Amino acid sequence: MLPIRDANPAGRFPIVTIGLIVVNVLFFLYELAFALDAVVYQMGLIPYQVTHSLSGPVVADLFTSMFLHGGWLHLLGNMLYLWIFGDNVEDIMGPVRFLIFYLAAGVAAALAQVAIGPNSEIPLVGASGAISGVLGAYLVRFPHSRVLTLITLGYWIRLREVRAIWVLGFWFVYQFLLGVLSLGAQAGGGVAYFAHIGGFVAGVALVWVFAPGRPGARY
Numbered sequence: 001m002l003p004i005r006d007a008n009p010a011g012r013f014p015i016v017t018i019g020l021i022v023v024n025v026l027f028f029l030y031e032l033a034f035a036l037d038a039v040v041y042q043m044g045l046i047p048y049q050v051t052h053s054l055s056g057p058v059v060a061d062l063f064t065s066m067f068l069h070g071g072w073l074h075l076l077g078n079m080l081y082l083w084i085f086g087d088n089v090e091d092i093m094g095p096v097r098f099l100i101f102y103l104a105a106g107v108a109a110a111l112a113q114v115a116i117g118p119n120s121e122i123p124l125v126g127a128s129g130a131i132s133g134v135l136g137a138y139l140v141r142f143p144h145s146r147v148l149t150l151i152t153l154g155y156w157i158r159l160r161e162v163r164a165i166w167v168l169g170f171w172f173v174y175q176f177l178l179g180v181l182s183l184g185a186q187a188g189g190g191v192a193y194f195a196h197i198g199g200f201v202a203g204v205a206l207v208w209v210f211a212p213g214r215p216g217a218r219y
Helices: 015-033 036-043 047-052 056-067 072-093 095-116 128-141 164-181 193-210
Strands: 002-006 146-153 156-163
Touching: 002 072, 015 036, 015 056, 015 072, 015 095, 036 056, 047 056, 047 095, 056 095, 072 095, 072 128, 095 128, 095 193, 128 164, 128 193, 146 164, 156 164, 164 193
Parallel strands: none
Antiparallel strands: 002 146, 146 156
């Protein structure tokens, strides 16, 4: 299931959400302007360094890594999810709290992946951990919001409006299953599923701190 848009208008201009998208794009253009692999190893988060030689630059990598991406598809996929779900979460938190929430979820996501592969020397990059936190917060606060979703089952392809609880619930279960299946294959690169899981769980927990209230929806 691929979300296209939600039917849940925000009450304020999502300045931080748009700003984060712009910053992610600018970081990726910076990667393309230089050697992408070199930038990834310089500014990405390497789990081995976190667990064996934690220092100021490594702490900085916790934050810079969440603005780097491994390719256009990686970037565009992440920005699509941030665009769809970020404005509503920013709306209920306010710009400053949303930015702090986003960064905190990103750090939690990175540390979750480090915990799974503490000796890995493969850099972690991407906004998906932080955005997973946004998805977790959205699920808690807007479970019944309608999301226009592209559903594919083989040759059967349809656009349907589906409640957020099903779209995001399916996404989390899918990430969890793939994460469990990837436990025996940490030597190579690939998707950091436990960063997604950790970010999502952090978002579910932190939304009660940054935006306490009952679930609701506007559509």
